[in-house]
Amino acid sequence: MATEIIKLLKDKQAIILERWMENQLTPARVREDLISSDDLRADSVALITALVSNLKEKSLNDTDSADFNPITELLGSISFSRAKQGFSPRETGLFIVGLKEVLIAVIQEEVKDPRQLVDLSLKIHRLMDNLLIITFETYIKGREEVILAQTDEIAEISIPVIRVWDGILALPIIGTLDSARTQVIMEALLTEIVESSSDIAILDISGVPTVDSMVAQHLLKTVSATRLLGATCIISGIRPEIAQTIVHLGIDLSSIVTKSTMASALQHAFQLLRLEVYKRTPANASHVKPE
Numbered sequence: 001m002a003t004e005i006i007k008l009l010k011d012k013q014a015i016i017l018e019r020w021m022e023n024q025l026t027p028a029r030v031r032e033d034l035i036s037s038d039d040l041r042a043d044s045v046a047l048i049t050a051l052v053s054n055l056k057e058k059s060l061n062d063t064d065s066a067d068f069n070p071i072t073e074l075l076g077s078i079s080f081s082r083a084k085q086g087f088s089p090r091e092t093g094l095f096i097v098g099l100k101e102v103l104i105a106v107i108q109e110e111v112k113d114p115r116q117l118v119d120l121s122l123k124i125h126r127l128m129d130n131l132l133i134i135t136f137e138t139y140i141k142g143r144e145e146v147i148l149a150q151t152d153e154i155a156e157i158s159i160p161v162i163r164v165w166d167g168i169l170a171l172p173i174i175g176t177l178d179s180a181r182t183q184v185i186m187e188a189l190l191t192e193i194v195e196s197s198s199d200i201a202i203l204d205i206s207g208v209p210t211v212d213s214m215v216a217q218h219l220l221k222t223v224s225a226t227r228l229l230g231a232t233c234i235i236s237g238i239r240p241e242i243a244q245t246i247v248h249l250g251i252d253l254s255s256i257v258t259k260s261t262m263a264s265a266l267q268h269a270f271q272l273l274r275l276e277v278y279k280r281t282p283a284n285a286s287h288v289k290p291e
Contacts, residue, residue, distance in 0.1 A: 004116070005107075005123055009052050012106050017048055019105070023098040034085050043078050047099070050074050075131060076138040083142025092139050093132060100128035159185055161192040167199045168269045170262065174207035182218040186225050193231050200269045201226050204262050206237030216251045223256055232272060234258070236265035 009016070021041060024030065030037075056067045075096075082092045103124050111117045159181075162170045171189055175181075189201060203222065208215065223233040236259040238246075246253060259265040270277060 004111075005120055005127075006052075006055050008107065008110060008120075009048075009055065009103075012110070013048055013052055016099075016102055016106060017044060019102045020044055020048075020099050023102060024095070029091070029094055029098070031087065031091060034087060035082075043095075044099075046074055047071075047078070071131075072134055075134050079135040079138040080142040083139045084146055089136065089139060092135060096128060096132045096135050100124065100132075103128070159188050161188050163192075163196055163198070164202075164266060165269070165275075167197070167273060168202070168266070169193065169196065169198045169200070170202040170204060170266075172204040172207060172262075175209075177208065177215045177218045179218070182221060186222050189222065190225055190229060193226060193229050198231060200232045200234065200272060202234045202236055202262065202265045202269065204237045204265070205235060205242070206239065206262070208237070208242075211242045211245050213249050213251060216246065216249070216253070220253075220256075232257070234265045234268060236260070236262045 021044060024040060024044070025037065050071045054067055054070045056065075078095070079092055082095075104121060107120050107124060108117065111120055160172065162172075164170045169189070169192055171185065173185065177185075189203075192198070193201060203219065205211070205219070219235065223235070226233040234257045235253070238258050238260055257265075257268060259268060
């Protein structure tokens, strides 16, 4: 029975491909913004060719067999690529579902014996369902890689260490703090302190929604790490509600300089560095006459 399916795939390969392409290029399924029709055809030709070339009696009934490896690798590559291109799980799955629909239709046209038709249809269903599982497994791995990469990029963007003045760094923290993020923050801040030879680091927590004992401990760790490098750490953005929470929790921040705003923290940093900033007025401003 498996031989009939393999023979049918070989004899009707061109017809199956064209019907499958028509199926994929319907307005409801096509995604021209993500993949061109030429690339879509190339993927389709490659998969059908792999099926015809590698499908054997054993591999038809056992997708774990070595004969099935080239098909699995190709399908995995296609679904992995689509995950990175931005296809949805449904759109990725329809790539195989569309082929399954075409194969069942061709079998119904070619096989007249009812018993044989049922047997062949069941084998096709089993084969394509296994391919669909492989597709989704690889798609999930691809999406996980995309999400991890995006998470790393967001983490880098959300931890901008800014050189606001010679010897003064500022690190505005936005969002919640956990152990993993605190580690990234410390690494970024300490690296910049060493590279810029800065003496003062300002941690602005005005973008942190809440401060609990865990967040406070993370802040203390960051302050301690900067001190080990000989830098002074100032925490700014202490809002009234945060101040009340810190007092209520009994957290001791007396050893750390805290300010309500970034501006006041910067002013304190200037004082520590014995810098004075003032507005300069042109000497001849009062003598300028309008034209």
